[in-house]
Amino acid sequence: MTDTSRPARPVMLGQNQYGKAENRVVRITRDGDTHHIKDLNVSVALSGDMDEVHYSGSNAHVLPTDTTKNTVYAFAKEHGIASAEQFGIRLARHFVTSQDAITTARIRVEEYAWERIETPGTDEHSFVRRGQETRLAQITYDGSSWEVVSGLKDLTVMNSTNSEFRGFVKDEYTTLPEAHDRILATEVAARWRFNWTDDAQQAPDWDESYAQVKKHLLLAFAETYSLSLQQTLYAMGARIVDHRDEIDEVRFSLPNKHHFLVDLKPFGLTNDTADGAVYFAADRPYGLIEATVLRNGCQARIPVDLTNL
Numbered sequence: 117m118t119d120t121s122r123p124a125r126p127v128m129l130g131q132n133q134y135g136k137a138e139n140r141v142v143r144i145t146r147d148g149d150t151h152h153i154k155d156l157n158v159s160v161a162l163s164g165d166m167d168e169v170h171y172s173g174s175n176a177h178v179l180p181t182d183t184t185k186n187t188v189y190a191f192a193k194e195h196g197i198a199s200a201e202q203f204g205i206r207l208a209r210h211f212v213t214s215q216d217a218i219t220t221a222r223i224r225v226e227e228y229a230w231e232r233i234e235t236p237g238t239d240e241h242s243f244v245r246r247g248q249e250t251r252l253a254q255i256t257y258d259g260s261s262w263e264v265v266s267g268l269k270d271l272t273v274m275n276s277t278n279s280e281f282r283g284f285v286k287d288e289y290t291t292l293p294e295a296h297d298r299i300l301a302t303e304v305a306a307r308w309r310f311n312w313t314d315d316a317q318q319a320p321d322w323d324e325s326y327a328q329v330k331k332h333l334l335l336a337f338a339e340t341y342s343l344s345l346q347q348t349l350y351a352m353g354a355r356i357v358d359h360r361d362e363i364d365e366v367r368f369s370l371p372n373k374h375h376f377l378v379d380l381k382p383f384g385l386t387n388d389t390a391d392g393a394v395y396f397a398a399d400r401p402y403g404l405i406e407a408t409v410l411r412n413g414c415q416a417r418i419p420v421d422l423t424n425l
């Protein structure tokens with residue numbers, strides 16, 4: 117907001133936001149003896165008419181970050197957590213509609229999944245943290261329209277065959293041998309943007325959508341005979357956009373978790389892919405394959421650098 121009562125300044129405040137980051141909230145719901153658990157990491161970022169707190173230190177427009185934290189916990193208790201997206205929407209709407217100075221609220225949610233520990237009698241209240249992915253959601257609301265970007269990270273997948281990499285460019289520095297049968301492994305980080313932007317439209321079923329996106333992503337990874345990780349990435353994104361009408365854009369960041377055949381010749385052993393091989397799982401450096409897959413005619417809005425989301 118431009119402040120005409122102040123003289124022009126040689127230095128100006130640029131984009132700013134504030135809020136409480138990483139509110140760890142665990143919500144248990146009881147259904148008789150059977151308990152349900154929701155475990156989230158919620159970050160609130162608010163922006164709007166915040167010039168004065170930076171220029172003069174006036175806190176007149178500042179809802180304390182401590183309050184935003186309390187709101188997260190209070191809403192979890194009061195309204196429960198149906199899904200990461202639904203919870204984020206409720207929070208974003210609250211901050212924008214209850215505070216005149218706040219025009220945009222961005223809520224980021226990471227969700228950690230828990231599985232029941234299966235025991236012969238009492239498996240209703242014991243859980244083990246699932247070693248798979250972390251679910252992510254980012255909700256942005258400017259008072260009239262919504263942007264919901266969901267995603268996941270740390271979903272590690274591997275194909276022990278049906279992957280090649282050959283026919284690539286070779287110059288004077290190329291030493292990589294062509295691979296006719298290699299391991300393809302990656303730790304999927306993905307974000308997908310919903311085309312739901314307005315309250316008048318029916319909102320997607322967030323949990324169902326997440327489960328379906330993950331299913332299609334995994335099936336595409338497993339079913340694609342891969343000539344490169346780039347091709348596999350595109351197949352995963354295309355399958356999501358093809359099957360899920362509510363999603364217009366998917367962005368992936370896929371580290372190529374290289375597995376190199378170990379040279380066992382010094383020990384008189386052959387080591388090749390044909391008969392069960394030993395690999396060195398290298399952690400770095402790694403190839404990093406990143407791309408956006410879009411519904412035709414739609415605009416790319418997910419930031420190129422996923423760490424900025």
Ligand SMILES: O=c1[nH]c(=O)c2[nH]c(=O)[nH]c2[nH]1
Pocket residue numbers: 281292343344345346372403
């Ligand atoms: O799937 C791959 N894509 C590449 O671009 C690449 N580059 C490389 O060295 N190995 C691989 N693998």
